[in-house]
Amino acid sequence: MVSNDISILFVEDDKEVRAQISDFLTSNMFKDVYVANNGKDGLLKYNIHKPDIVLSDLNMPIMDGLEMSRAIKALDENTPILLITSNFEKNVTEAAVDIGIEGCLFKPLSLNRVEKILTKYIEKIMFQREFKNKQKLLEQYKSIIDISSSVTKTDINGIITYVNNPFCDMSGYSKDELLGKNHTIISHPDNSKEFYEEIYSTLRDKKIWRGHIKNRRKNGDSYYESSVIAPILDENDEIVECISLKQDITELYAKKELLKKRVKEEIEKNIQLKQEREKERLLEERFSIIGKMAAGITHEINTPLTYIKGNLELMMHDIKDLDDEIKQKNYLQEDSKVILEGVNRISSIVESMREMASQAKGMAQESNVYSSLITALILSYTKASYISVQNSPFKISMDKNRYSFIAPIQKQRIEQVFIIIINNALDALKLNQPFDARELNISLRDDDEYVVVSFKDNGGGIDEGIMPHIFNPFQSTKVEGGIGIGLNVAKRIMQDHGGEILARNYEKGAIFEVYIPKRSKLQDDS
Template structure:
């Protein structure tokens, strides 16, 4: 849950940081766009002024050459009042025609001359006088100064330089108008610039370019309103995924036409500065996102590591507490002085930690243990670096107790031995139970001797030998419930006592049942008929609790009329031990859904009446197959303490046959015994 919460928290932090980066970078990018547009406006203005100055210089050149330097045209104009207009016009044409042809190469579109009374004297295009030109001429006549105006003629726009003409005595003579087509100025701009230009007339403006179509209708309407208000406009548009700058610069507002003339400038090249800025911030964005991911990943890993460390520390604390409370552990230096003990060790020894720390380990030595034992212990420990065995100790109050210990070296950072660790197990109860077991075995041996004298059926040495093996096997099997009882006793302080009492009760019942079986095992009942169905039912009933605990089901199919001459308790031991073997194999291989199926058939071959018992389980395991095969094929007493071996001994004792069909998926046990039909 904590890890999931950490993931969600860091994801939220990441999203917030990412949003902040996006907003901040967009702010910087917009600011950079703004600075660029201002710079772009200055460049456009500068290039336009340079081009405009070029045309202005041409007009100055014409004016200087023809009306300052050339006295012929001045003299002709002086005679405007004395001669008729037509003759003056012809004379001007004769003197000015060649020059005009040359000036047309300088992109001069038209030249007109007006008298001081605002009468047209000369027009190179022979166009009639219009009101706009008349208004310009009146201004020049009134103020005797140069005037620069823009004329709109249908779709064309003209740049007009209107200048007063004076004689050498500065007497005002006439007005000359030099007209240049604005398109030629646009062409001249584009030749000397990286940008593209267009002229825009506000009252005849249409958003017909493709890049205007990408604008929203609201932005298009705002643009038209701004142009009609004579407002300079700078914006960024997109055309075919390329962002580019667009500048509307007001050149002139005409009161006569009631409109404005704009110079439109834009840069559609793929590597324009807007694209570069946009790409730069995209790279910055990717870089910062990568840095952000790395930073949050590192913070996440650090915090995750801290959480794991806290979790492990907590686990180690709990583990140490368990070890301290339930494990017998003692550490010593090289001289055997105690440096550390657990609470459980203090509990069994009767000493407190303060009483043990710093004392020599010999404080626990029992008087019955010789010095040679400990000399050999230390010698083996120095040679083999490890010692394992049983030691008899004495507690603070003089009471004896047994422990099983494993002692191994403790190293420092330089791999030098600085002391020894010892893990111990209290086996006092086990020792006491072993003593009981020894007495029981002696008593059983005495009973066996009595049986050998009384029972004539056991005179045969082979049968006595088999019985000896059976008794050895049974004796060893007693150790199993006894050991389990000892183990459960040791857990009384650690676990719920009710569970342990139930486990001990189960093992005592197993021991009791086994002793009862021994009690009746050698009774003289050979003439007695044994019903096989009763034997199987009672065997299953005796193991029901253990089978249920392991989740094992047992089914059987045996006719009630099948009898055998084998004594009841002997055949019961055969069935019981095979079932116990299957139970043990199921637990060892951790098998689930285990089913044991028991069936019996009778057969008559050559006049002999026999019964064949088949016990089949579905326990899976490679080790199981190898283990069972090895038991059944063994010729020595290596496996005398196993359930399967004991069943084999009982079968052989009664002259039966025992074989097994064994695979890794299931096992079938076959038992062939002498059978007796019911009458």
């Protein structure tokens, strides 16, 4: 058995034996064989080369094998040492055991015996290295999951035994406040006993529970999480603990509730103004607004989902390569498959929403860019009284045709560009300015061949290191949320129209300018 990356130190004072054995070790077993003629020389070369195995004669001048072994074990007790001796001596054997020497070989040496014994230690070292590598990989995968998901573990009585930092951030509790407490510490009173009994019943049946849970933070605020809770079984198929992976979906719920409110307000307003015969048209308009909002929601979901799915598949690949003797392998494989099923289910929902919200990339139509801008602001609007359009404070009730800036565009795609830029500006303002100091000024102008829409905020500007690559995928200045593909999508939409997006900083913040051709590339291609 030849090992290309395991080394040995051979110490022998007999010149002929040293030459014979070292030649055998070099040609048959090891790439690196370090040779010494006494214990002192052996200890020196051990310190220099740090070999994986030591094979040494017992009786040598200057420093014998026992003394050298004692010194080596003091440096690294895990280095395997084999001593060569002429006969069995009780006191020598006892001393070797006390030092921690792994074994003895008796003269005259049999090369077959030497090879057999050393092969055992080579295999052991290789196994230990492989195990450490696998353990290191699993730790890295655990770190990735800890970064991307909230994780908790409880015993069979619901007592918390492990939490990661994202869960502490989500719940508002510290690890010390959570460990040893019942998981009900975050339960929300709005949840019924029947709801929790459904969860417990599923877990008692040794099945995985998936669903959305409303919980309560330490400060009393409510939050929503998407959870996958799985029972962990021992070798007797008994439940020993439960592990839960969670995603904070509070923002998604908030957007959903806000969307419901806006749709309701719009319908009520139009019902008052329109005749009974227009009810059907109002219903169609409602679904149209839902479709537009779905486009923004799917982007925000798909960004972290792609990251989680890619890393999960890498983890499953490495779990598959684990030694079958590792009892946790089957559990890890089963749990990973369950998690992947959940991720794929979310991915399918997101893709369905994307298809619902998308529009055909056909001919552009002459449309009022100002009207599309107002639509985008309505979709992005939360509580932003600091937004102005053409020097007038933005209001949801603004007349979409107050100004006319006509260009041939794909209306929903241009609105998507505006939404991306507006949301980025609102995020920057939220992070860098108090509410009363925030400003987002939007203006439109007719610039010969283009309609130019300018977005100017006082949110502190764009990092100069990122500015040259701001429209590249995966470039983001955000502290949290998103991985930086929104502006890349916006740029590609504008390129499809034959237009452009330019970004620059000024004294207080950033300026984005969208150039929309009055005669678009889409129109030319048709």
